Amino acid sequence: MVRAARKVTSGEVPAKAEAAEPVVAPPMPAKPVPSSAKKKAPEPVRRSLGTIITVAVTSLACFVFGGLLSSPLLMGLGVLIWFTLMSPFMAAWASIGAVTGIATLGTARFMFPNVLVEPPSKFKVGPASDYPLNTVSNKWKDLFGIWIVHTDQYEGKNLIYALSAVCTHLGCTPNWLDGEQKFKCPCHGSGFYITGVNFEGPAPRPLERVGLRIAEDGLLEVDKSLKFQEEMGQWTDPASCVDVV
Ligand code: FES
Known part of the structure; x- marks a missing residue:
């Protein structure tokens, strides 16, 4: 060691340093490629x-x-x-x-709620001559729920009126029995004379009349918006019937 120090001091280069080779770095290994990247992803379908x-x-x-x-x-x-x-x-x-x-x-x-289309409350039912004395017409029952009655049996007056086809017991629709000359309710057996007055069964009161008048053109016109009850004394109202002269 002392000898080497002397050589350095005297300007001599050590033999080992003269023989040293330059260091060369080894090449970098190739970066592995992931298998998924090798396959080309399918193009998404665009619509x-x-x-x-x-x-x-x-x-x-x-x-x-x-x-x-x-x-x-x-x-x-x-x-x-x-x-x-x-x-x-x-x-x-x-x-x-x-x-x-x-x-x-x-x-x-x-x-847009449901709309119930109902027949009009006012409608013409033809001339009075279409309804012979002591008859009941079923012509308007199905469409408008009324009978046109022409009789002289109510207080002896010759009248035409429109009766509502609604039983005054629980609201069923009675039938006119021509042979028996009465309205008969099929539900509980109530019976009504041609005048509309009740006489049998549970119905507590007569059938109701609706409005009837002779229109300007001479035809009978029914107005179902008007109701007339016998027990209320409303059958004396001129709008509840037509006097036949
Ligand atoms: S509903 Fe007509 S008799 Fe009961």
Whole structure:
């Protein structure tokens, strides 16, 4: 050691340092490529909004009509179209659209409530000459729920009036029995004379009259918005009947 120090001091280079080779780094190993990256990922299928709507509507239509027509084939076709042509993304959007559409239709339906179309309360029933004395006409019973009666048996007056075809017991529709000259209720057996006055069964009061008058054109006109009850003394009202002279 002392000798080497002397050599350095004297300017001599050690023999070992003269023989040293430059160090060369080994080449880097190749970076392994993941197997998944080697395969090219398939391009996602892109469809336009129009295609999505068409597919959704077609499959839903097949499914719904298949259900209505009880056709499993058509329903199966709808399911097949849906799952074959719809990607999950499309299916999600189509489902959202379908739910939104149904909710919108339900709301729109709510805005238009059911309308019950009833026959008018005022209507013409022809001239008085169409109704002979002591007859009951069933002509308007089914459509308007009234009989036109022409009789002289109520207080001896020759009258035409319109009787309501509603039993005063529980609201059934009686029948006019021409042979027995009475109205008979099929529900609990109430009976009414041609005048409308009750005489048998549980009905507590006579049938009701509705409004009747001779219109400007000479025809009889019924007004069902007007009601006249015998027990209330309303059959004396001129609007409840037509005097035949
Ligand atoms: S409803 Fe007519 S007798 Fe009962």
